[in-house]
């Protein structure tokens with residue numbers, strides 16, 4: 254497994270963390286390349302459930318080194334909370350967690366601006382996670398952002414915070430605590446003291462690891478259809494969440510990406526606003542939400558649920574160049590008599606199999622469904638593909654066919670052990 258990307262193929266929450274934790278057994282270095290604490294990644298091992306926002310999900314595998322790449326926007330308070338929580342649960346990160354000193358830092362004024370914008374937005378509301386992600390990336394591209402290394406230098410930090418506060422003033426009330434320069438500088442110098450030991454030039458570290466034959470696993474956050482360039486803009490996140498973001502977010506050359514595994518949930522979910530052609534606003538949608546436990550890991554919001562969308566999936570498979578897929582939450586479909594897959598959209602009377610670029614077309618899209626018979630048997634205890642009910646196997650094969658790739662894993666429950674190794678190579 255020289256270097257493998259794990260990427261979400263829909264609108265996030267595909268079960269990336271479960272797949273990553275499973276594959277991390279054979280990896281050496283696990284790397285986040287984009288996003289921030291907007292991510293909510295769940296790993297369940299036996300009776301223990303862990304929810305990660307910033308710490309890579311590989312941290313539960315003994316001896317593995319986890320890296321937060323330069324493409325991530327880091328909320329220091331959040332990551333310190335995660336490190337402390339892991340310690341109380343017996344998971345030490347010392348020497349196993351590294352943070353890029355180039356990573357940009359989420360500041361209080363980023364969250365304040367985002368809150369003001371989302372509250373005032375009305376129709377244009379994105380439904381963000383309010384974690385300051387968009388404004389932190391704006392600050393990065395404005396070339397005024399605070400980088401992790403700046404938390405170790407008070408004069409640089411002070412100058413950047415002053416600029417950030419000045420930039421924020423038009424958007425928030427004057428008494429907003431996010432505008433308190435001295436408090437922010439003092440809090441963030443404190444975070445710097447705490448996080449200093451984790452900071453490295455991760456690009457150099459990762460390239461040395463790759464050259465030494467270490468196996469790298471890149472952990473995507475969000476999903477391809479939330480990618481800032483290729484997703485359903487403007488209803489997207491503010492980073493490159495597809496596999497296209499790996500190189501810029503880590504400093505690993507495209508020549509050194511060896512494999513891409515796309516994580517596909519057996520149906521579709523979306524959190525926040527934006528078009529969702531296969532959304533089910535009926536009892537089947539509610540059933541998927543209940544049985545699938547479709548409530549946000551980060552915000553607790555109920556996720557919107559719908560059928561699998563082959564049009565979006567094909568687009569995601571193309572963009573990511575997937576070699577293999579991991580299908581998750583197949584168990585959630587047990588008991589549904591007829592399962593539907595959107596194979597095309599009808600837009601203004603015309604049928605298309607291409608994923609539209611504009612949201613207006615996507616909002617107008619009526620899904621054209623193909624139907625497949627479901628299965629009644631519980632499948633959580635199945636350990637081989639051959640043991641799945643015939644109709645479940647057919648469904649798995651159909652998804653692989655849509656993505657034009659082989660199936661590496663099929664997940665049939667939230668627990669680490671509820672995973673079928675399907676034969677397709679993940680490494």
Ligand code: GDP
Pocket residue numbers: 261265266267268269270271292293294295296297544545546550581582583584585664665666667668
């Ligand atoms: P991520 O953001 O892609 O890592 O996904 P999340 O962790 O936000 O959401 C996936 C949810 O589904 C979590 O609660 C997982 O524990 C759960 N999950 C993952 N795989 C399976 C599966 O195969 N079956 C079931 N029932 N739950 C799963």
Ligand code: IMO
Pocket residue numbers: 261264265266267291292293294379380381382383384386387473474475476479488489490491523524525526550
């Ligand atoms: P994981 O990694 C699902 C969504 C938000 C909103 C949009 C923009 O757990 O799959 P942002 O806060 O990023 O500016 O919000 O993106 N979103 C996610 N949806 N899973 C996620 O992460 C998400 N991260 C952001 O709901 O619609």
Ligand code: MG
Pocket residue numbers: 265266267292293294295550
């Ligand atoms: Mg999630």
